[in-house]
Amino acid sequence: MDLVKEVLKGNPRAVAKAISLVENNGKDAQQLMKKIFPHTGKSVIVGITGSPGSGKSTLVDQMVEYLRKDKRKIGIVAVDPTSPFSGGAILGDRIRMMRHSLDAEVFIRSMATRGHLGGLAKATGEAIAVFEAAGKDMILVETVGVGQDEVEVVKLADVILVILIPGAGDDIQVFKAGIMEIADIFIINKADAPGADKMENQLRAMLELGMKDREIPPVVKTIATEGQGTELLIEEVQKFISKKSPEFRAQRKRRLLYWMLMDIIKDKIYDRISQSIEESDFDEYIERIYQRKTDPYSVAEEIIGIFKGKS
Numbered sequence: 492m493d494l495v496k497e498v499l500k501g502n503p504r505a506v507a508k509a510i511s512l513v514e515n516n517g518k519d520a521q522q523l524m525k526k527i528f529p530h531t532g533k534s535v536i537v538g539i540t541g542s543p544g545s546g547k548s549t550l551v552d553q554m555v556e557y558l559r560k561d562k563r564k565i566g567i568v569a570v571d572p573t574s575p576f577s578g579g580a581i582l583g584d585r586i587r588m589m590r591h592s593l594d595a596e597v598f599i600r601s602m603a604t605r606g607h608l609g610g611l612a613k614a615t616g617e618a619i620a621v622f623e624a625a626g627k628d629m630i631l632v633e634t635v636g637v638g639q640d641e642v643e644v645v646k647l648a649d650v651i652l653v654i655l656i657p658g659a660g661d662d663i664q665v666f667k668a669g670i671m672e673i674a675d676i677f678i679i680n681k682a683d684a685p686g687a688d689k690m691e692n693q694l695r696a697m698l699e700l701g702m703k704d705r706e707i708p709p710v711v712k713t714i715a716t717e718g719q720g721t722e723l724l725i726e727e728v729q730k731f732i733s734k735k736s737p738e739f740r741a742q743r744k745r746r747l748l749y750w751m752l753m754d755i756i757k758d759k760i761y762d763r764i765s766q767s768i769e770e771s772d773f774d775e776y777i778e779r780i781y782q783r784k785t786d787p788y789s790v791a792e793e794i795i796g797i798f799k800g801k802s
């Protein structure tokens with residue numbers, strides 16, 4: 492099978508294979524990415540973040556349900572914060588999105604946060620690129636808004652949705668984590684739970700105070716389990732995309748490319764260093780660090796110094 496050709500045709504098996512290839516980060520993956528790259532950059536990327544259990548997957552599922560009525564082709568990347576070995580939450584996400592798992596135009600991919608030698612931004616960016624090349628109109632990236640990595644990943648999107656839920660004390664934490672600044676649209680999910688209106692008022696008040704120089708982002712209330720508010724949410728997403736200038740959108744796309752490039756550079760430097768230094772030399776370095784004759788920072792600088800001399 493000509494993998495590139497099949498990916499460009501949108502063949503689901505080829506898409507799956509291509510993403511596995513880039514996840515494994517081998518030589519073939521680079522060749523593939525080089526060929527695929529000219530066909531990327533045209534899809535709308537929607538990042539969805541919020542605390543664990545805030546309803547991200549349920550909402551994504553509802554959005555897909557809605558978008559499929561318009562026959563839009565969808566790719567989903569669920570960045571999973573659990574260890575690559577447990578798989579528990581991955582299975583949970585898969586089951587929740589099972590409704591669409593038989594739909595050839597909806598492709599769901601879970602991605603572990605840890606265990607990507609090349610970096611999470613690179614891995615996610617590559618999965619997005621494969622989806623774009625496969626002709627997906629919209630790519631939804633679900634990620635838990637806890638760690639710094641996850642926050643960076645959501646910044647790869649063209650439009651960023653931040654989910655809050657009523658009554659949760661950690662909403663304040665979400666604000667603290669600097670998510671407030673990156674949200675393009677706020678969602679108050681679980682609007683069926685007590686305190687949703689209060690939460691909305693608090694949020695709006697906070698936004699009015701905090702966004703003096705910026706347009707206040709829209710706030711949409713949803714009940715993801717019932718599909719309530721999904722239509723309005725998608726309208727807001729479309730409004731956001733269409734009202735922003737081409738230059739604004741270009742900035743967002745450049746941000747994704749910047750993070751990808753940084754990860755690729757780190758990856759390549761790491762590769763070249765580990766190839767040019769003998770395993771036994773590493774053992775010696777470790778021993779010296781262990782003996783506290785030196786420290787890992789100085790050794791890293793020393794190694795990079797040697798590497799510089801060689802290249």
Ligand SMILES: Nc1nc2c(ncn2[C@@H]2O[C@H](COP(=O)(O)OP(=O)(O)OP(=O)(O)O)[C@@H](O)[C@H]2O)c(=O)[nH]1
Nearest residue numbers: 543544545546547548549680681682713714715716
């Ligand atoms: N009452 C109520 N429950 C909801 C709503 N949306 C989601 N839930 C429930 O909340 C729980 C978590 O939903 P998920 O969609 O898995 O949340 P998530 O943010 O994807 O969770 P993680 O991926 O584990 O971080 C599930 O039991 C959902 O059924 C809602 O609007 N109202």
Ligand SMILES: [Mg+2]
Nearest residue numbers: 547548584633
């Ligand atoms: Mg989820």
